[in-house]
Amino acid sequence: MTHTHTINNALPGMRGMQHIGITVPNLTEAVAFFVEVLGCEPYFTFGEFRFDDDWMERHLNVHPRAAIRDFQMLRCGNGTNLEVFEYSAPDQNRRLPRNSDVGGHHLAFYVDDMDAAVDYLKSRGVHVLDTPSTFTDGPARGLTWVYFLAPWGLQLELVSFPRGMAYEQGLTRLLWDPRSPGR
Structure with missing residues (x-):
């Protein structure tokens, strides 16, 4: 059975990210960092996108001479996919x-065991920013989080809330959760 939730004034047919x-x-x-760490x-690459006219500007809102060397689709556990690009552009x-x-922006990854995940990242030489923090009150009570950096500086985050968060009390529809994607 498929459960569809309709919201007024929503994009027609939108199912999710x-x-x-x-x-x-x-x-x-x-890609090596996302896969090996x-x-x-990894699923597939698209190959190069480069045009001699204004296609890149019209379709992607980038400089007309911008070029995509290649881009790779990745699946990260039970969550949305990543499309990772390498561009070159005169105005980059x-x-x-x-x-x-x-x-x-930042990308957040859910983990079951925050301490084990932080120890693992540190053992792989990943720069973890300070120590995990836990919300003790408010709607996010129960959420533990910590930021870390990819080797090129991209901000990433680990989150964990094995017993849920306070906002969930009394609700039948919750934020999407990788622990139970059908909720």
Whole structure:
């Protein structure tokens, strides 16, 4: 049985997030990190996208001479897919935004055992920012989290809430949760 939840004024036919696209400075190194350290599964690459007209600008809102060297689709456990790009462009900004910058972002991965996951990342030489924090009150009570950095500086996060979060009390529809994706 398929459960469909309809929201007024929603995009017709929208079922959920299929992927998140992220541009990296070196595709080979980034895919190796996602696969060999985080355990994501590589699926397929697209190959080069380069055009002599304004296709890139019209379709992707980038400089007309921007080129995608290649991009790779990855599946990361029981969650949305990652589409990892390596671009070159005459006007490319190579500085990563911080969370406080407009366009700032991070990717969060759910783990069952925060301590084991942090120990593992540190054993692989990954820069973990400080120590895990746990919300003790408010709607996120029960959520433990910590940030870490990919080798090129991408902000990533581990989250864990094995007994749920406070906001869940009394609700029948919850935020999507990789522990039980059908909820």
